[in-house]
Amino acid sequence: MELEGHRVELTGYCYRMLGSGFEAEDAVQETFVRAWRTYDPGRGPLRSWLFHLATNICLDMLRGPQRRARAMDLVPAAIPGADLGVPLPQDRWVYPVPDSRVDPADVAVAKETIRLAFVAALQHLPPRQRAVLILRDVLKWTAAETATLLSTTVTSINSTLQRARARLPLIGSPAGEVDEDLLTRYVSAFERYDVATLVSLLHEDATMSMPPFTWWLRGREHIRAVLLASDAPCAGSRLLPTRANGSPAFAQYLHGEPFALVVIEGDGLITGVTTYLDPGLFPFFDLPMSSAPPLRTNG
Template sequence: MGDARAAGTAAEGLEGYRRELTGYCYRMLGSYAEAEDAVQETLVRAWRSIDRFEGRSALRSWVYRIATNVCLDALASAKRRALPMDLSGPSEGTAVPAPPQDAAVWVGPCPGGDPEAAATTGDSVRLAFIAALQHLPPRQRATLILRDVLGFSAREVADLHGSTVASANSALQRARTTLAARRQVTGGPGDDSLRRVLAERYAAAFSRYDMEELNMLLHVDATLCLPPYAKWMRGVPDIQAWLTGPAIGCLGSRLIPATANGSPAFGQYRPLPDGTGYVPWALQVVEFSGDGITGITAFRDTERLFPLFSLPDRLAADAPTGARA
């Protein structure tokens, strides 16, 4: 009877873990769509084996063990996801990009902040951090996320992996060392009101195509990358050369606000040649540090991303920047 009651209580609580599991699987896999699939598979496996849950471990640890195994299975045959700067050096802004690469190559954006509570996660869901995680072997990746992001104890992680505490601690130390050598994450400004002002200034400047204002907002070594193209640029001169050269078609765009990976984001819509409206062009994720922009990632897969971010599929001709149609 006790086991049955434990199983019944566990079954009722499984769905409550969906949001935080999505954040975990997203960090593991680097793709929000794959994370959602992994969470669904996790919950299905949990439901099927709920009668074997004996209550000797916490339900959270038990369901994370299942999620970890699901992610490890997915990663066994997958290539490492990345951002363009992980694959090559920066290019000149005047250069036209090579043909796009498959979507499976790239780390993708996550709508909103952390699915559970952005205020408690710092930069652990930002694009640069997600990309850095992909350099870790899958078990080390899981160990670091569980310990440093989700707050699991060394004993809990050891039990989850079926290893010793010493082994779990060793994996964590190796993961931290690797991540420290690669990590180039800068969190947003501590003052949320400042970040909102900067985001509004950026949206207005981009819509006016005001290069002088954009240059004032960009840090001197800011980056702009363009997945699914491998091309990326560093520094104000090359970013400006790109915007006024190969990307001049962005002149007259409208930006609609969103949030991605805990950072301000915008759906970018380019004007139709006949002046009848605007069509999706890119999802821009903009990262700030202090009083300026440190990075812009413009994802071109609008057919998949705009519905995910609840962005409209077209804007009317008179739509202003910052307003939804």
């Protein structure tokens, strides 16, 4: 039974359902375990059975009342000088995921559907509506296929999809790609803690957030004020490029040690910077645990 060939597509599905790359991988692993025990070719194609199992596992994991969110979904924007507040546990946040784990090269799935804003918006939907919307609108399953997977009728699926679309929060226009030259300038300014240049790369309504704190800022001028008043706490950082949620991202090292994962969103200028203060993400993104160059050996 060939399971690994389905891992990336299933992880992308479970990630959109659960809002956490860590939980998505756990769900896929449990899906594979159950598939080994239960799959019968007489039931139909393996792919359909895997999605059936993954859906049930995700629905079980989502039985609690609490949903994952971004800072801007939890509290109003802070003003410069406001305290960071108390950090929230990891299970309160929509967490990032490496592009490579959720974006199959042979499946035409829009990057917009793994953007942080879209995944956060999905968390507002009841789990079953969430599953139907992802299957129908993201993965392009037919109503009949979705009805079979969820053991219901086509009429019920169409009704559920209509309710899910109506309930899905507005998330604005699709984000574009951040220009490589802008990213190069951002890295240079960040590592030098050049506030003037950093701010010049931001859209006037840009946001900045730092999970696990609910504190966040909106607006270039508020971000400028905070950066100027913060006594350069990240001066001397080094950034290593990666990809997360269809967007450019950077591993931030401070004094050579892993410090944060920074996700950049934008279109022309930078519209959002989300800094996850969790070095535990580095192994998940296959990032080195030190910014020091490798030791040279002879021979």
